[in-house]
Amino acid sequence: MYKRAVLLTLSALAVVALQTGCGEKALTYQTNIKPILEANCVSCHVAGSEGYEKSGLRLDSYEMLMKGTKFGPVIVPGSSVGSTLYRLVAGQADPSIRMPHGKAALPDEDVATIAAWIDQGAKN
Ligand code: HEC
Numbered sequence: 510m511y512k513r514a515v516l517l518t519l520s521a522l523a524v525v526a527l528q529t530g531c532g533e534k535a536l537t538y539q540t541n542i543k544p545i546l547e548a549n550c551v552s553c554h555v556a557g558s559e560g561y562e563k564s565g566l567r568l569d570s571y572e573m574l575m576k577g578t579k580f581g582p583v584i585v586p587g588s589s590v591g592s593t594l595y596r597l598v599a600g601q602a603d604p605s606i607r608m609p610h611g612k613a614a615l616p617d618e619d620v621a622t623i624a625a626w627i628d629q630g631a632k633n
Contacts, residue, residue, distance in 0.1 A: 536626040538633045540569045545619045549609045560610060561563070586631040589624040598623060598626045 565579030
């Protein structure tokens with residue numbers, strides 16, 4: 510009986526350790542976010558292109574991303590749900606302004622990465 514309880518406790522602890530281990534993986538713009546934006550967003554969000562002309566949002570550097578549109582920031586560090594950029598790629602805004610504009614939605618995995626990165630504080 511006693512042995513069994515110890516074993517159960519140990520395996521429960523191992524699960525918790527594994528879970529927090531994954532949750533603590535620190536995401537950064539350079540490693541995790543830049544490749545997603547370059548593949549899906551930058552073509553329309555650099556100087557001279559459609560997305561930039563309409564919104565003022567450039568997505569080709571961390572500084573520009575954090576600066577946001579001509580109306581203000583699209584990333585609120587620590588709050589994915591409060592971040593316009595996340596809401597647009599997650600399809601939580603009007604479908605007509607879902608991003609990437611006029612293209613297939615991002616894979617769930619990329620949307621989840623963006624959410625986790627913002628929630629961890631949107632580090633460069
Ligand atoms: C095919 C071109 C195109 C692509 C690709 C694209 N965008 Fe956009 N984006 C636009 C246009 C056009 C607007 C302006 C929309 C409007 O105001 O009607 C815009 C606006 C935005 C805005 C500002 C919305 C607002 O008004 O607050 C954000 C944030 C945004 N895009 C993020 C992204 C992200 C992130 C990606 C990649 C996942 C992306 N865009 C890919 C064309 C594009």
